Amino acid sequence: MTKRTETVRVPDGEFSLHVWLPEKGSGPGVLLIQEIFGVGDYMAAVADDLTALGYVVAAPDMFWRLERDWSVEHSESMMAEASDKVSRFDWTKGEDDLEAALDRLRELPEVSGGVGAVGFCFGGSLAYLLAARASEKLDAVVSFYGSRVPNDLDRAGDITVPIQFHFGGSDPYIPREKVAAVEEALAGRDDVEFHVQEDGGHAFHNRTSPLFHQPEPAARAWALTEDFLARRLPVR
Template identity: 40%
Template sequence: MGSSIQISARDGSGVFSGYLAVPACGSGPGLVLLQEIFGVNANVREIADYYAEEGYVVLAPDLFWRQQPGVELGYSAQEFQQAFGLYQGFDQDKGIDDIDAALGVLREWPEVNGGLAVLGFCLGARLAYLSACRCDVDVAIGYYGMGMEHHLDEADHIKGRLVLHFAGADEYCPAAARERIYAGLAARDNVELYLYPEVDHAFARAGSPHFHKPSALMAHQRSVTALRRRIGPHYDLSALWDKHCEYEFDTRNVEDTMATMVGEPYVNHIPTMTGGVGYRQLYRFYKHHFVDSNPPDTKLTPISRTVGDTQIVDELLFSFTHSCEIDWLLPGVAPTGRFVEIPLLAVVKFRGDKLYHEHIYWDQASLLVQVGLLDPTGLPVAGRETAAKLLDESLPSNTLMASWAGSADKE
């Protein structure tokens, strides 16, 4: 997605390169991406492309250029030693000057609209903190940084938002260092500190032995939320989701449906594990097993919608007459002709102005009861009653609990 550009050093000592990634729409707020000790390698470029999909003009400057331009190291033991040597020889103050130069480039870049932010990992996290203290940035975000406890005297200069993610088992930022950082920063209104227990350094780097996907996903959502709220971009997620559903269930157009999604999306219907990962598999699923496979009277009735900065959670009633085989919902089950109504929950994640994924949940036991495949007698399951109670909370509760009557006179 990106390209290389040249950045002039503020001290007149030369020029250095930066990897620039621009959103598909061509413009957005500016984000300077700060490297780990391994240079602007493939991982950094992938992160830059990722945040470009989120809607940002991303610039990842080569911060080791004063020692060795164009460092791109992997993660072998030998390369780690080389990276650590570069880290030891790194001039932090000049590095901040170079970050400020990169911010200046974005500030003048015609494709940049809105504010400016910095985002860094490892070494880049400490530099993100120092950039918040010394540079004019709206948001600074750092993942598993180390050494910030030695610079807490600069915290009074932070004017923008600071978000720091810490790994609970990080040997490079042990508990004592975190405690000092929390003591110096936690009480500030413009600072967010997050701890991910029992994960280690580099928990957000895909491919790392310490990669922990749940923590990485949570940290990313918190990071993008901070960016959205301070510098944008702002999207009408409700309208985007409604249009996607229109193409799925009303016009039933697969190409239009896919056009609302990122290049490599995925859908996971949790109870039946149906859907698809990546464009080709998801297109195949939509084309042959979903869009034209729903009964003619399929209906989505909205109950509630929660709209966040990066995702939507929809609570719905899903109803239909089981007049055809529905691959994704009741795979392998011949039509029963029965009317079905079930509560359904959709967690819809966006990347920029496109859908990234859908996690869809429903009570499969209730569905099986309603089509006659599961006898609820003696089982803690219900049929269409679950949908009725969602609409009318005054209907009896605890009807499946044999012990409920016995607690009537208990305190």
């Protein structure tokens, strides 16, 4: 897997876009949206999984306005620092940055075919907001346990791209009744898939963190993700 760093330019600055290429060198694009700990080992591990499937993967540095290229280990001791980053994050400018990163991904010469987005935790919320903002630029979106999704259901009607949601039924940060509200708001739509791992807590997919990782729900959710991407964002 080849990795490099591109630059995304916006009107008031620029930031890093970390790019991973599949073995054959080209393929559909996936915008990989970080969780609260930055673009670190976990995002690199997910990028490895996605490039193995044949995708060109690009992860933008979403915290660049606070601290450039910041990432920390997934531990209890770093939770406060990571949570502070999220509390100071400008969601309006963040959406602008995310769409700019998507546009940059679409411009990469190695990207052939469609383009999708996959986000986790903080990034799961951003993936949902990107789907609402820029459905016409996307072929598939996967949102893992985005805690802001239940609070932004007024934007669900703007989503026209196929989207898959994953939640944990035992997530202390997203109560089960809020998960049910998201499911109810999106029920009956052919372009929406909704999956709850009832035994899953928050960030259950994060295999780099003993604090969060739950292998069984993680494996089930990732199998569903691979199937969804294969149907909605096929690698030729």
